[in-house]
Amino acid sequence: MPHGPSFWFDTRIYLAVAAALLVIIVFYNPYVAILGAILLVALYSYGHERHIQQQRALSRYLYSMTHNIEQGSSHALKNLPLVMIIVDRKGRLYWYNDVLTEWFDDEIKVGHSIFLLCPSLPLEKNWGKSGQEIFSENDKYYEIIYKPVEYADDEMELMIFYISDITTCEKIKLRSLDAVPVMVYIQIDNYNDVLQGLSENQRTSVLGEVNKLLAAWVTENEAVLKKYADDMYLAVFNRQQLNKCLQEKFDILDKVRAIHAGNKIPVTLSMGVAADETSVAMLGEKAQAGLDLALGRGGDQVAVHINGKMQFYGGKAKAVEKNTRVKARIVAQALREIISDADLVLVMGHGNEDFDSLGAAIGVAIMARHLGKQTRIVVSHPSISLSKLKEIFGDNEEYKDLFISQASAMAMLSQRTLLFVVDVHHPDITAAPELLSKIDRVVVIDHHRRSETFIANPLLVYLEPSASSTCELVTELLMYFDDYLNFNKLDATALYAGIVVDTKQFSVQSGVRTFDAAAYLRRAGADPKLVRQMFRLDFETIKARAEILNQAEMLPGGAVVADCPRNIRNAQIVASQVADMLLNVEGVNVSFVLFTMEEGGVGISARSNGDVNVHVIMEELGGGGHQTVAGAQLRKSSIEEVKRQIIQLSAKYIEESGENESNSTTRS
Numbered sequence: 001m002p003h004g005p006s007f008w009f010d011t012r013i014y015l016a017v018a019a020a021l022l023v024i025i026v027f028y029n030p031y032v033a034i035l036g037a038i039l040l041v042a043l044y045s046y047g048h049e050r051h052i053q054q055q056r057a058l059s060r061y062l063y064s065m066t067h068n069i070e071q072g073s074s075h076a077l078k079n080l081p082l083v084m085i086i087v088d089r090k091g092r093l094y095w096y097n098d099v100l101t102e103w104f105d106d107e108i109k110v111g112h113s114i115f116l117l118c119p120s121l122p123l124e125k126n127w128g129k130s131g132q133e134i135f136s137e138n139d140k141y142y143e144i145i146y147k148p149v150e151y152a153d154d155e156m157e158l159m160i161f162y163i164s165d166i167t168t169c170e171k172i173k174l175r176s177l178d179a180v181p182v183m184v185y186i187q188i189d190n191y192n193d194v195l196q197g198l199s200e201n202q203r204t205s206v207l208g209e210v211n212k213l214l215a216a217w218v219t220e221n222e223a224v225l226k227k228y229a230d231d232m233y234l235a236v237f238n239r240q241q242l243n244k245c246l247q248e249k250f251d252i253l254d255k256v257r258a259i260h261a262g263n264k265i266p267v268t269l270s271m272g273v274a275a276d277e278t279s280v281a282m283l284g285e286k287a288q289a290g291l292d293l294a295l296g297r298g299g300d301q302v303a304v305h306i307n308g309k310m311q312f313y314g315g316k317a318k319a320v321e322k323n324t325r326v327k328a329r330i331v332a333q334a335l336r337e338i339i340s341d342a343d344l345v346l347v348m349g350h351g352n353e354d355f356d357s358l359g360a361a362i363g364v365a366i367m368a369r370h371l372g373k374q375t376r377i378v379v380s381h382p383s384i385s386l387s388k389l390k391e392i393f394g395d396n397e398e399y400k401d402l403f404i405s406q407a408s409a410m411a412m413l414s415q416r417t418l419l420f421v422v423d424v425h426h427p428d429i430t431a432a433p434e435l436l437s438k439i440d441r442v443v444v445i446d447h448h449r450r451s452e453t454f455i456a457n458p459l460l461v462y463l464e465p466s467a468s469s470t471c472e473l474v475t476e477l478l479m480y481f482d483d484y485l486n487f488n489k490l491d492a493t494a495l496y497a498g499i500v501v502d503t504k505q506f507s508v509q510s511g512v513r514t515f516d517a518a519a520y521l522r523r524a525g526a527d528p529k530l531v532r533q534m535f536r537l538d539f540e541t542i543k544a545r546a547e548i549l550n551q552a553e554m555l556p557g558g559a560v561v562a563d564c565p566r567n568i569r570n571a572q573i574v575a576s577q578v579a580d581m582l583l584n585v586e587g588v589n590v591s592f593v594l595f596t597m598e599e600g601g602v603g604i605s606a607r608s609n610g611d612v613n614v615h616v617i618m619e620e621l622g623g624g625g626h627q628t629v630a631g632a633q634l635r636k637s638s639i640e641e642v643k644r645q646i647i648q649l650s651a652k653y654i655e656e657s658g659e660n661e662s663n664s665t666t667r668s
Contacts, residue, residue, distance in 0.1 A: 011047045012044075012047075015040060015043060015044055015047070018036075018040055019037075019040055021036075022036045022037055022040065080097065080099065081099065081164075081165075082099065082162055082163060082164045082165075083096070083097065083099050083100045083103060083161070083162070083163035083164075084096065084097045084099075084100075084160065084161070084162055084163075085097075085100060085114060085160070085161050085163070086149060086158050086159070086160050086161075087114050087123065087158065087159060087161065088157060088158055088159075089123075089127055089157055090113070091113045091114045091115050091121070091123055092111055092112070092113055092114075093108065093109075093110050093111065093112055093113075093114055094110065094158055095110065096108075096110075100117070103165065104117040104118065118137055119137070120135050120136065120137045121135065121137075121144070121161070122135055122144070123159075126146055126159075127159065128148055128157075128159075129146070129147075129148075130146065130147040130148070131145075131146060131147075132144060132145045132146070133146075134166070134170070139167075140165065140167045141165075141166050141167045141169075141170035141171070142163050142164065142165055142166065142167075143163070143164045143166045144161050144162065144163050144164075145161070145162040145164075146159055146160070146161045146162070147159065147160060148160075177239055178238060178239050178240035178243075179238050179239065179240070180238065180239045180275070180276070181236055181237075181238060181239075181280070181283065182236065182237055182238060182239055182241070182242045182273065182274070182275045182283075183234070183235075183236055183273070183274050183275075183280075183283040183284055183286075183287040184223075184234070184235040184236070184237070184271055184272070184273045184274075184287060185232070185233075185234060185271065185272040185287045185288055185290070185291040186214070186232070186233040186234070186235060186269060186270075186271050186291075187231055187232050187233075187269065187270050187271075187291060187295070188210065188231040188232075188267060188268070188269060189268045189269065189270050189295065189299035189300060190265060190267070190268060190299070191230060191231035193265055194206060194265050194266075194267050195207075206259060206267065209259050210256060210259060210267055211227070213252065213255050213256055213259075214233065214252070214256075217252045217255075218235055218237070221237050221241040221244065221245065222237060222238070222241055223235050223236060223237030223241060224236045224237070239275055239276075242273070242275055242304075242306075246304070246311075246313075249313050249314075249656070250271070250302045250313045250314060252269070253268070253269055253300060253301070253302065253313070253314040256268065256269050257300065268299050268300035269299075269300070270291060270294040270295050270299045270300065270301060270302070270303075271290070271291065271294060271301075271302040271303070272286075272287040272288055272289065272290025272291030272292070272293070272294060272302075272303050272305075273287060273290055273302060273303065273304040273305065273306075274286035274287035274290060274304075274305045274306075275304075275305070275306045276306055276307055276308070286305040287305070289305070290302075290303035290304065290305050290310070291303070293310070293450055293452065294312075296449070296450030296463050296465070297312070297315060297449035297450045297451075297465065297615075298315065298449045298465035298466070298627065300314055300315060301313060301314035301315035302314055310452045312616070312619070315449070315613050315615065315616050315627075327462075327464075328473070328476040328477060328479070328480060329480040331460070331462045331477060332476075332477045332478075332479075332480035332481045333480070334460060335367065335443070335460070335477060335481065336367075336371070336481060336482070338418060338441070338443065338459065338460065339367060339368055339371050339373060339418065340371055341416070341418075342368075342373060342416050342417065342418035342441070343373070343374070343414055343416040343417070344373070344374050344375075344376075344412060344413075344414055344416065344417045344418070345364070345365075345368035345373045345374070345375045345376075345417075345418050345420065346375075346376055346377075346378055346409055346412075346417060346418070346419045346420070346435065346439070347361040347364045347365055347368075347375070347376070347377045347378065347419075347420040347422060348361065348377065348378040348379070348419070348420070348421060348422070348430055348431040348432055348435065349361055349421070349422050349423045349424055349430070349431055350380075350423055350424035350429050350430060350431060351380040351381075351429055351430065351431050352380060352381075352383050352572060353379055353380065353383055353385055353386055353431065354383075354385050354423075354498075354501065355385050355388075355389070355494075355497045355498045355500075355501045355534070356423050356469045356470050356471050356498035356499075356501060356502045357385075357422060357423040357424070357470070357498075358377075358385055358386060358389055358494065358498070359470075359471040359474075359494040359495045359496075359497055359498030359499075360422040360423050360445065360469075360470040360471050360473070360474045360495070360498060361377045361420070361422050362377070362491055362494045362495065363471065363474035363475065363477070363478060363491070363494075363495050364420045364422060364445070364474060365377060365402065366478060366485070366487045366491055367477070367478065367481050367485075370481070370482060370485050370486075375402070376401070376402065376403075376404045376408075376409060376412070377402055377403050377404070378404055378405070378406060378409045378431055378432045378435065379403050379404070379405070379431055380406075380431040380432070384570055384573055385534075385573075386403065388533075388534040389494060389497075389534070390403070391534075392490065392493065392530050392533065392534060393490055396490065398488075399490075406431070406432035406434060406435065409432060409435060410434065410435070410438065413438055413439065416441075417439050417441070418439075418441045418443070419435055419436070419439040419441065419442045419443070420442075420443050420445065421436075421442060421443070421444045421445070421446075421455060421458075422444075422445045422446065422470050422474070423445075423446055423447070423448075423469075423470040424446060424448070425444050425446045425448065425450065425451070425454050425455055425461075425463065426451055426453050426454070426455075426624065427453065427454075427455050427456070428453070429633075430455075436455060436456075440457075441459050442455060442457075442458045442459055443458065443459055443460045443461075443462075444458045444460070444461045444462070444463065445462045445463075445470060445473055445474060445477075446462075446463050446470060446473075447463075447464055447465060447467040447468070447469055447470050447472070447473060447502075447626070448463075448465065448615075448624060448625055448626050449465045449615050449624065449625070449626060449627065450463055450465075451619065451624045462477075465626070465627075466511070467513070467514075468499060468502055468503045468508075468509040468510055468511070468514040469498050469499050469501075469502035469503065469509075469514075470498065470502075471495045471496075471497075471498030471499045471502070471517075472499055472513065472514055472517045474495065475495055475499075475517040475520060475521060476513065476517055478520075479520060487524060488525065489524075489525035489526070489527060491524075492521045492522075492524040492525045492526035492527075493521075493525070493526045493527050493530045493531060495521050495526070496518060496521045496522070496526035496527075496528070496531060497530075497531045497534055497535075499514065499517060499518055499521075500531055500535075501535075502629070504580055506518070508609070508610070508628050508629075509626070509627075509628055509629075537577075540569065541569075541570070541573075541574055541577075544564070544565075544568040544569075544574050545574060545577060545578050545581065547565060547568075548562050548563070548564055548565075548568075548574070548575075548578045548593065549562070549578060549581070549582075551563075552578075552582065554587075554588075555647060555650065555651070556651065556654070557589070557650070557651065557654035557655075558587055558588055558589035558590065558611075558612075558654075559588075559589065559590045559591070559592070559612075559647075559650045559651075559654065560582045560585070560588050560590070560591045560592070561591075561592045561593075561594070561643060561646055561647060561650075562578065562582070562591075562592070562593050562594070563593065563594040563595065563639050563643065564578075564593065564594065564595040564596070566596050568595075571595035571596065571597075571603075572595055572597070572603055572605070574595070575593040575594070575595040575603070575604075575605040576593070576605040576607075576631075578591075578593045578605075579591045579592070579593040579605040579606065579607040580607055582607070583607055583608075583609050588609075589608065589609050589611045589612050590606070590607065590608045590609070590611075590612040590614060590650065591606070591607045591608075592604055592605070592606050592646050592650070593605045594639055594642055594643060594646070596639065597633065600635065601633060601634055601635040601636060601637060602633070602634050602637050602638065602639055602642045603631065603632070603633050603634075604618065604621070604623065604631055604632045604633075604634075604642065604646070605631050606618050606625070606629070606630045606631055606632075607628065607629060608627065608628045608629075609628070610627070610628055612650075612653060612654070613627045613653075614626075614627070614628065614629070614630040615627050615630045616653065617630070617646075617649050617650060617653055618630040618631060618632045620649050621634060621642075621645065621646075621649070622634065
C-alpha cells in the first residue's frame with residue numbers, strides 16, 4: 001500500500017506547476033486557460049477525496065492489526081503451557097494466568113495465598129533473587145524461574161514466578177539414576193583371629209553362616225555377589241537398592257557381628273561402597289579407597305562414597321588387637337632405611353600436645369639419634385604436659401635444644417628433611433600445619449581411627465586403631481629397629497607415661513601387646529615414680545574438677561554431660577580428667593565435658609567405657625579420636641548450643657544401639 005501523505009504531497013506539487021502554466025496561457029488564449037482551470041480544479045478535488053479515503057482505510061487496517069496483536073498476546077499470556085504468578089513476600093497473589101487453576105485443580109483468587117495451592121513453593125529463601133530451581137509437589141516435579149518485579153514505587157515488593165511442569169522428564173531421570181551401578185568391596189576384618197583354634201567343622205560352620213547372611217543380603221537387594229578370596233567379596237547392585245541400605249544403616253553388619261565362633265570372637269565386616277561416578281574404573285577405585293578407610297578406622301563399618309562425599313556407618317565393635325607383630329617388624333625395617341636417607345629429622349604431634357604425643361615423638365627421636373641424624377621435635381606452644389616433661393628432663397644436655405617452634409623448624413628445612421607426624425593424621429590439627437606443605441617426605445604413626453581427612457601423599461603410614469596408644473606402637477618399633485639400640489631412663493619414662501595416660505592406668509584399651517610394650521620400657525629403666533610426679537595436680541585443679549562434677553547432668557542411657565566454668569585454668573586438661581572420672585560412676589557408659597577454648601569456640605572431651613563409640617559421635621561434630629577417647633572443637637558455637645547437639649546425638653546413638661540389640665534377626 002502506498003504511503004498516503006507522501007503521495008498527496010507530490011500530487012499537489014504537480015498541480016501547482018500546472019496552475020502556474022495556466023497563468024501564462026491566460027495571456028495567449030483566455031478560453032483555453034479557463035478550460036484548463038476547470039480541469040485542474042476537478043483533478044484537485046478528485047485527488048483530495050482519494051487521499052481522505054486512503055487515510056481512512058489505513059487507519060482501519062492499523063486498528064485491526066493492533067487489536068488482533070493485543071488479543072493474540074493476551075491469549076498467549078493466559079494460555080502458555082506454564083504457570084505465571086506475581087506474589088508479594090507473604091505469598092499473596094497479585095496476578096496469575098489461567099494455567100495455575102488448570103494444573104492445581106482448585107479455585108483461587110487475587111489476594112489469596114499461593115501456598116493454599118502450592119505449599120512447597122520455595123518463596124522465602126529465594127526472595128529478592130533471580131534464578132531457577134526444581135521442587136516437588138504432590139508427586140509432581142516443577143521447575144521455576146523467578147525474579148523481582150521492578151516498580152517505580154519502592155515500597156511495592158513483588159516477584160514473578162514462571163513454573164514449568166517437568167514431571168515426565170524428572171521421573172525418567174530418577175529412574176535412570178536408580179538404575180546406575182554401585183560397587184561394593186567387602187572384607188572379613190578378623191578372618192584369621194576368628195578361625196584361630198577352631199576345628200575344621202567349626203571353621204566351615206562360621207564361614208558358611210557368613211556366606212549365608214551375605215547371600216541373603218544381596219538377594220534382598222537384587223545384587224550380585226562374587227567371592228574372590230577367603231575373606232574378600234565383590235558385590236554390585238543399583239542405586240535404588242543403595243538408598244535402601246542407607247536407610248537401614250547397613251544392618252548386615254549387626255547380623256554378621258552376632259556370629260560367634262568357638263573362641264567367642266565376633267565376626268565383623270568392613271565395606272567400601274562407591275556410587276555416582278562416571279566410569280566403572282572410578283567406581284572400583286573409590287570402593288577400594290573406601291574399604292581401606294573403613295579398615296583404617298578399626299573395621300566393622302561401611303565407608304560410602306556418594307555424591308562426592310564420604311559417609312560412615314557402623315563402627316560399633318572394638319578394634320581387635322592383632323596377635324602378630326610382623327607388621328611392626330616390617331615397618332621398623334622400612335623406617336631404618338627412610339631415616340638413613342635423611343639429613344634432618346623433624347617430629348611433631350597434634351596441637352596442645354599430651355603425654356602420648358610427646359612420648360611418641362621422643363621415641364622417634366631415639367631412632368633418629370641412633371642413626372646419627374640431627375633431630376628436633378616441633379611443638380605448637382608451651383603446654384602443661386610439655387612443662388611437666390621438661391621438668392623431669394631437668395638440665396640434661398641431650399634435651400636442651402630438642403623442642404623447637406614451627407618458625408625455627410621452617411628455618412632449618414633442607415631438601416632431605418624427613419617429617420614424622422605422630423598421634424594424629426588430620427593435617428589441620430597438627431602442631432605445625434605449614435610444615436606439611438613444605439616437606440615432601442612424611443611418615444605418619446597413629447593409633448586413632450582413620451578420618452576422611454588425611455595427610456596428603458605420606459611416604460609411609462603406620463595406623464593401628466587396635467593399639468592402646470601411639471607410644472605403644474613406637475615402643476614396638478624400637479624393639480625391632482636395631483638389636484643394639486639403647487636409650488636412657490628418661491626416654492623410657494616419657495614413652496611409659498604416654499601409655500599410662502591413654503590407657504587410664506592400664507584400665508582401658510589394654511591388650512597383651514600393651515603390657516609387653518610396658519614391660520620392655522620398664523626393663524629399659526622407665527620410672528613409675530616419675531610418671532606419678534608428672535600426673536600430680538595442684539589444689540586449684542582439684543577444686544575445678546569438683547565444681548564441674550557438681551553440675552554434671554545425667555542423661556537417659558548412661559550418658560553424662562558437664563561443662564567447665566569460664567574461669568578455670570587449663571580447661572582442656574581439666575575437662576579430659578573429669579570425663580575420665582565420670583566413667584567411674586555407677587551406670588555411666590559415656591561422658592562428655594565441654595569447655596571454652598582460649599582462642600574462642602567450644603571444645604569437647606568425650607570418653608566411653610567401650611559400650612558407646614564416642615569417635616562416631618564426635619565425628620558428627622567435625623572431630624574424631626578413638627572408640628573410647630575422642631574429642632571435637634567447634635569454633636563458632638556456644639556451650640548451650642553444643643550441649644544441645646551432644647544430648648541429641650548421644651540419645652540417637654543409644655537409641656539405635658538399643659534397636660540393634662533387640663532385633664532378633666541380629667541374633668540368628
